[in-house]
Amino acid sequence: xxxxxSGGGLVQTGGSLRLSCVISDFYFDDYAVGWFRQAxxxxxxxxxxxxxxxxxxxxxxxxxxxxxISSNFAKKTVYLQMNTVVPExxxxxxxxxxxxxxxxxxxxxxxxxxxxxRVTVSP
Numbered sequence: 001x002x003x004x005x006s007g008g009g010l011v012q013t014g015g016s017l018r019l020s021c022v023i024s025d026f027y028f029d030d031y032a033v034g035w036f037r038q039a040x041x042x043x044x045x046x047x048x049x050x051x052x053x054x055x056x057x058x059x060x061x062x063x064x065x066x067x068x069i070s071s072n073f074a075k076k077t078v079y080l081q082m083n084t085v086v087p088e089x090x091x092x093x094x095x096x097x098x099x100x101x102x103x104x105x106x107x108x109x110x111x112x113x114x115x116x117x118r119v120t121v122s123p
Contacts, residue, residue: 001026001112003095008117016083019117021095023076026112030101033078034110035069037091037119045091046105048080053101060105063089085121092116 007019021033034049047060048069057069068081078095094117096110104110 001097003097003112003114005093005095005114005117008093008119010120010122011082011085012122013086015085015121016081017085017119019080019082019093019095019119021078021080021114023078023095023097026076026097028099032098032101032103033069033071034096034098034105035067035078035080035093036096036107036110037089037093038116039088039091042091044094044107046107049098049103049105050078051101051103056103058103058105082119085119087121087123089119090121091119093119 002024004022011017032051038044047063050057050069066084071078095114097112098110
């Protein structure tokens with residue numbers, strides 16, 4: 001299983017960014033994909049997830065109303081639209097796959113991980 005994130009970069013406060021996660025060599029029918037982030041000196045935080053069963057989404061309070069997770073499951077691609085970003089959103093953003101389709105923002109529930117993409121929000 002391979003996950004490749006893209007779309008990170010430098011953005012100004014209040015700006016937008018769209019991250020992509022492409023999944024390959026994965027053949028489960030029911031699964032969930034989550035976006036996580038880890039800022040320097042902080043623990044990894046689950047921020048959004050979506051499952052392939054009914055496309056239900058779950059968000060962390062820290063991003064609710066600003067970030068949107070979406071998917072093209074036929075292409076095994078999941079997106080994270082980040083709007084109205086703030087410096088506190090600066091982190092390494094990673095996507096991960098959970099094999100049973102459970103809606104979870106807990107990193108330990110996920111089985112496969114990408115390498116991450118860096119997002120930096122300037123003041």
